[in-house]
Amino acid sequence: MFYRAKFFNYSRNYVNVSKRMLSNSSKDQRKHLWSMTIIEAANLLRQKKISTVSLVKECFSRISKYDAEINAFIEVQNEKKLLDKALEIDAKGSFNGSLDGIPVAYKDLFCTSSLSTTCGSFMLKNFKSPFNATVINFLEEAGAIMIGKTNMDEFGMGAANVYSVHGPVYNPQSILFDENHFEKNDGDQRVAGGSSGGSAAAVASGMCFAALGSDTGGSVRLPASYCGIVGFKPSYGQCSRWGLIAYANSLDTVGILTRTVSDAQMIYDVISKFDVNDSTSITPEVRSINSSIPSFFKLNSNADDLRGLRVGVPKEYFVSELGESIVNLWKKGISYLKSHGATIVSVSCPSTRYALSAYYILAPSEASSNLARFDGVRYGHRSEESNKNDGMLYANTRGRFGKEVKKRIILGTYALTAGSYGNYFLQAQKIRRMVKSDFDRVFKRPNPLRFTKKDSGCNENKVDVLITPVTISTAPKIEDCLTTNVNNFINTYVNDVFVVPASLAGIPAISIPFGISSIDGFPIGLQLITQYGDDDTLLGVAKVLEKGANQK
Numbered sequence: 176m177f178y179r180a181k182f183f184n185y186s187r188n189y190v191n192v193s194k195r196m197l198s199n200s201s202k203d204q205r206k207h208l209w210s211m212t213i214i215e216a217a218n219l220l221r222q223k224k225i226s227t228v229s230l231v232k233e234c235f236s237r238i239s240k241y242d243a244e245i246n247a248f249i250e251v252q253n254e255k256k257l258l259d260k261a262l263e264i265d266a267k268g269s270f271n272g273s274l275d276g277i278p279v280a281y282k283d284l285f286c287t288s289s290l291s292t293t294c295g296s297f298m299l300k301n302f303k304s305p306f307n308a309t310v311i312n313f314l315e316e317a318g319a320i321m322i323g324k325t326n327m328d329e330f331g332m333g334a335a336n337v338y339s340v341h342g343p344v345y346n347p348q349s350i351l352f353d354e355n356h357f358e359k360n361d362g363d364q365r366v367a368g369g370s371s372g373g374s375a376a377a378v379a380s381g382m383c384f385a386a387l388g389s390d391t392g393g394s395v396r397l398p399a400s401y402c403g404i405v406g407f408k409p410s411y412g413q414c415s416r417w418g419l420i421a422y423a424n425s426l427d428t429v430g431i432l433t434r435t436v437s438d439a440q441m442i443y444d445v446i447s448k449f450d451v452n453d454s455t456s457i458t459p460e461v462r463s464i465n466s467s468i469p470s471f472f473k474l475n476s477n478a479d480d481l482r483g484l485r486v487g488v489p490k491e492y493f494v495s496e497l498g499e500s501i502v503n504l505w506k507k508g509i510s511y512l513k514s515h516g517a518t519i520v521s522v523s524c525p526s527t528r529y530a531l532s533a534y535y536i537l538a539p540s541e542a543s544s545n546l547a548r549f550d551g552v553r554y555g556h557r558s559e560e561s562n563k564n565d566g567m568l569y570a571n572t573r574g575r576f577g578k579e580v581k582k583r584i585i586l587g588t589y590a591l592t593a594g595s596y597g598n599y600f601l602q603a604q605k606i607r608r609m610v611k612s613d614f615d616r617v618f619k620r621p622n623p624l625r626f627t628k629k630d631s632g633c634n635e636n637k638v639d640v641l642i643t644p645v646t647i648s649t650a651p652k653i654e655d656c657l658t659t660n661v662n663n664f665i666n667t668y669v670n671d672v673f674v675v676p677a678s679l680a681g682i683p684a685i686s687i688p689f690g691i692s693s694i695d696g697f698p699i700g701l702q703l704i705t706q707y708g709d710d711d712t713l714l715g716v717a718k719v720l721e722k723g724a725n726q727k
């Protein structure tokens with residue numbers, strides 16, 4: 176935990192600098208700025224009612240006030256340098272880029288050339304990438320300003336963000352803020368969720384206006400739901416993975432964390448582009464086929480009118496473990512869409528029950544292969560001791576992974592051995608195909624990857640979107656996730672049960688904050704899922720649904 180200690184020292188110096196810099200700005204304005212959406216902040220910047228400097232100061236102020244407790248950031252930019260940059264942007268005065276002057280943060284698995292990229296691991300302690308991830312270049316071109324790199328479960332493996340060498344991330348709602356922004360809760364210390372917990376906590380607590388995360392099997396949607404913000408996983412291949420340190424290539428997806436769906440859309444519009452460096456990036460040809468297939472919001476001009484939209488409720492998601500508050504909010508969400516004209520249909524996705532087991536074979540198998548590069552020669556920590564003794568190099572290096580990562584490497588390696596491949600990996604791949612077929616069967620819109628000109632188009636008896644819970648419970652208590660009890664390991668896997676099906680199918684899904692639990696006061700999200708490539712319908716319905724959160 177040496178990093179944590181370093182972080183605290185750093186943070187103390189940082190508080191002093193920050194206090195001095197903030198002494199001139201008005202307290203009321205600071206209170207107002209941090210909770211703005213990107214759209215509000217960008218409009219005020221354009222009208223010159225606020226400055227980039229004030230936004231950057233605001234984020235640093237929030238970080239210095241709360242991050243010693245929340246632990247959302249692994250590293251933040253040099254404040255002085257960033258304020259100089261903000262001054263330059265204000266002096267230029269042209270806010271033409273959609274994100275000009277907006278402070279954002281990146282999960283620490285996106286390569287950045289100005290800050291280190293540790294992936295929450297001791298293994299990459301001093302790793303500094305020579306280049307930026309493509310999506311970061313896109314955001315910078317649109318004018319976004321990187322505040323810092325956020326905490327995460329080591330290499331993205333975890334659902335609670337307690338497996339980071341930099342220490343766990345605490346749910347911002349556990350820390351009682353004086354702004355009255357957060358509802359009262361039961362006072363327990365809860366997790367922020369993982370693996371993009373730092374990104375979710377940073378956005379939820381107003382330390383930045385948006386953050387990028389990655390979603391392999393729910394890593395963006397789960398923490399978004401626990402922290403009460405929006406978490407969007409676009410279709411696999413929409414956003415480039417180049418420069419994102421791989422956990423499981425066939426599942427890894429760039430994800431977006433914001434406070435509103437419109438903000439998520441703004442970020443998405445910037446980063447959803449073809450990238451020649453990523454062989455899995457959706458090609459311009461498929462993008463054009465996709466946009467030629469009709470989708471609900473392309474046909475409907477009134478965004479709030481859901482007449483004609485068919486919403487599926489998959490019966491397999493009603494599991495006995497589901498908390499009462501979650502069931503109630505799920506029903507409320509369904510009624511809300513119905514009140515806007517949508518038709519509600521019960522659907523069946525029978526392979527859902529096998530998805531979690533398949534995911535926990537496939538993801539570790541891919542991870543065991545991906546993480547082989549951390550051998551102390553190509554990548555990874557290399558101790559003084561291992562330099563002296565060649566034979567020990569490999570053991571000394573591989574031993575530096577955390578417990579959860581080691582467990583998954585062993586599990587994945589076993590699943591890929593000749594003797595067990597047929598029983599595990601192959602079976603899991605078959606289930607993945609079945610999960611995909613379930614979705615293809617329920618959705619109205621054809622899958623653009625299998626679309627042919629002969630296709631009759633949409634099947635009107637089927638559905639446009641599915642609505643489900645994101646999690647079976649609100650954020651777990653931190654001590655329940657920290658214990659080394661074997662049952663807890665299994666429990667944390669169970670949290671992924673509603674999020675992994677969309678990951679296995681590569682289809683878009685979003686978590687929308689929809690209320691708080693009547694039992695413990697912690698946030699609850701609802702999930703929307705659409706057909707592969709139908710990200711527009713997903714965002715359109717999500718914009719309607721999020722308004723329902725405030726309805727009695």
Ligand SMILES: NC(=O)C[C@H](N)C(=O)O
Pocket residue numbers: 331332333334369370389390391392393394395422538671
């Ligand atoms: N990376 C993710 O999407 C989180 C998932 N819980 C996992 O540990 O694999």
